Amino acid sequence: MAIRYCTPEQEAEIIRLYKSGEYSYRQIGEMKNLSKGTIINIVKGYPYTQDKGTYYSKLQFESTEKLKQEVVGVRDRAKQAYMYGDLASYGVHTRQWLMLLDMLPDRDKLYERLKDERNTCEQKAWECFGRGNHREFGSYADTWGLLSYIIGDNAKNPWGILAKESGAKSKSKSVKYTKASLKRPNINFSAIVQKANGFRLSDKSWEYICPLVPENDIGRPSNHRRLMEGILYALIHCHSIRKVPREYGDRKPLTEHFAQWYKDDVFTDLLMFAQVCPELEPAQPALLQLEKHRLVYGDLVPRLCDIQRGVEIAKEKCAESVKDT
Numbered sequence: 001m002a003i004r005y006c007t008p009e010q011e012a013e014i015i016r017l018y019k020s021g022e023y024s025y026r027q028i029g030e031m032k033n034l035s036k037g038t039i040i041n042i043v044k045g046y047p048y049t050q051d052k053g054t055y056y057s058k059l060q061f062e063s064t065e066k067l068k069q070e071v072v073g074v075r076d077r078a079k080q081a082y083m084y085g086d087l088a089s090y091g092v093h094t095r096q097w098l099m100l101l102d103m104l105p106d107r108d109k110l111y112e113r114l115k116d117e118r119n120t121c122e123q124k125a126w127e128c129f130g131r132g133n134h135r136e137f138g139s140y141a142d143t144w145g146l147l148s149y150i151i152g153d154n155a156k157n158p159w160g161i162l163a164k165e166s167g168a169k170s171k172s173k174s175v176k177y178t179k180a181s182l183k184r185p186n187i188n189f190s191a192i193v194q195k196a197n198g199f200r201l202s203d204k205s206w207e208y209i210c211p212l213v214p215e216n217d218i219g220r221p222s223n224h225r226r227l228m229e230g231i232l233y234a235l236i237h238c239h240s241i242r243k244v245p246r247e248y249g250d251r252k253p254l255t256e257h258f259a260q261w262y263k264d265d266v267f268t269d270l271l272m273f274a275q276v277c278p279e280l281e282p283a284q285p286a287l288l289q290l291e292k293h294r295l296v297y298g299d300l301v302p303r304l305c306d307i308q309r310g311v312e313i314a315k316e317k318c319a320e321s322v323k324d325t
Contacts, residue, residue, distance in 0.1 A: 006032070011042050018043045021157030043154050059152050060111040066150040067110065071100045074146070082272060090272060092139045096146055098291050105317055111151070118147040122158050129159070199233040201225060212269045213261070223249070227257045234258075235286035239305045259301040262290065285311045 006014070014032060017023050018039070023031070025039045032039070078093035103113055125140035141159065148155045201209065206225050213224045230248025234241055241254050248254065261267060271287040273280055289310035293302045 006034070006042070014039060014042050015154055019154060019157050021159055045154065062152055063111055063114060063150050066152065067100060067103065067114075070146065070150055071097065071104060074100060088135070091268065092142055094268075094271065095139065095291070095295060096143055098288065099143070099295060102292060114147055114151050118144055118151065118155070121147065125159070199229050199236070201229055201232075209270070209273070212266050214264050214266070224257075227254060230254050231258050231261070232283050234304060235307070236282045239308045241304060258304075262294075262301050263299050267291075268294070285314065289314070 010032070014028055017028050017031075018025070025036045025043070028034075029036045029039045074093050074097045078090055078097055081089035081093055099117065103110060103117070121140045121144040125137050125144060128134075128137040128140060144158075206228075209228065210224070213228065226248055230244050231254060233248060234244050234254070238244055241251050241258070244251070244254060267287055267290045270280070271284070271291060286307050289307045290302065292310065293300075293307070
């Protein structure tokens with residue numbers, strides 16, 4: 001068995017060297033005076049005589065439990081990053097949390113899906129690395145590591161010394177979101193006022209949300225507060241912008257600003273407030289669906305009816321899971 005050749009501390013060192021991506025099995029074997037086969041067995045976590053089918057069955061079972069733990073862990077890390085004002089880390093953890101939430105109901109094919117998602121992250125990380133987009137590279141690389149931890153197969157870091165020498169990971173961590181005014185650890189603004197005839201933001205709420213809204217050149221000078229109220233009303237109540245009451249403005253500016261704010265990540269920032277401010281709770285399901293759409297389609301602006309359909313499906317899945325329990 002592999003344990004005959006080295007102590008648990010030595011095994012941990014071998015696994016660390018392999019996962020760094022800087023060394024192959026053969027190189028590590030030469031460094032530690034062990035055969036390539038022994039290194040493989042140590043890294044994979046099974047002795048020579050163990051059935052590999054049993055090993056992978058164990059991995060599949062453990063990955064389900066790890067996923068449940070990481071759904072909570074990543075959410076807590078997102079909240080902590082927000083509390084410290086680290087909006088770059090907050091964005092990464094929020095995207096990871098949404099991805100893991102989406103996987104949670106898919107228990108039958110979970111292990112395969114985890115590996116598919118990891119492969120996708122690896123490909124996108126390489127694309128971002130090639131374009132010099134260090135922030136996105138760091139995000140995908142971090143997500144690749146999270147998925148590898150959940151899978152538990154000690155996968156080799158695919159970037160190895162290349163990313164280290166280029167400084168891509170350190171550069172990704174130094175890039176912060178530009179909205180520094182959001183660094184408010186204790187948000188306690190007054191409730192969003194719901195009236196019988198519509199939806200209104202209180203003055204204090206708008207004071208905090210206003211910095212999220214970028215300046216734009218869409219048509220005439222806009223009443224951003226009224227447009228934001230109209231779009232939030234639509235996200236909560238409507239399947240189409242056409243159904244938004246005229247008091248919030250014409251359909252064209254509402255549609256144009258919804259598209260522009262989606263591309264400018266305004267709704268991503270609103271989702272951040274939804275997690276720390278219960279008053280935004282009615283809009284949170286739709287904001288979550290907007291972020292799920294962004295993960296798959298990027299800047300392709302979604303239709304409001306598709307977002308609401310996603311909210312309905314999520315509610316149906318939640319109801320079914322409650323019945324199953």
